[in-house]
Amino acid sequence: MNFDQANFNIGQVIIQPIFKCSGSYVNPHFLGSKEWCRKIAHSRPPKDRPWHHVLVHGAEDQTYVVEHDLEADDTGQPIHHSLGGDNFKGLDEGHYTLRQKGN
Numbered sequence: 001m002n003f004d005q006a007n008f009n010i011g012q013v014i015i016q017p018i019f020k021c022s023g024s025y026v027n028p029h030f031l032g033s034k035e036w037c038r039k040i041a042h043s044r045p046p047k048d049r050p051w052h053h054v055l056v057h058g059a060e061d062q063t064y065v066v067e068h069d070l071e072a073d074d075t076g077q078p079i080h081h082s083l084g085g086d087n088f089k090g091l092d093e094g095h096y097t098l099r100q101k102g103n
Helices: 034-039
Strands: 013-015 020-027 051-056 062-066 088-092 095-098
Antiparallel strands (some): 013 020, 020 051, 051 062
């Protein structure tokens, strides 16, 4: 599996039924530990599908969500998260532009 199989892109605003979040990184498959999965992911989501590291809207939290639990957020509303400015330049048509990090 590769990144081309993910339905959402880096910086795309996405929604999960419990919280609004901004996608920041896409993993081609589950990269968490067995312990994390046992404690957090009670529904036993598929580990061979894309997962997204996301910034939770209106909170200081970050989380890890399997793609099949996400939808595109077409409202055009920004995400409010303290790390948003560190990672993204600004919102344009539902996508945040990734900030280029210096060496």
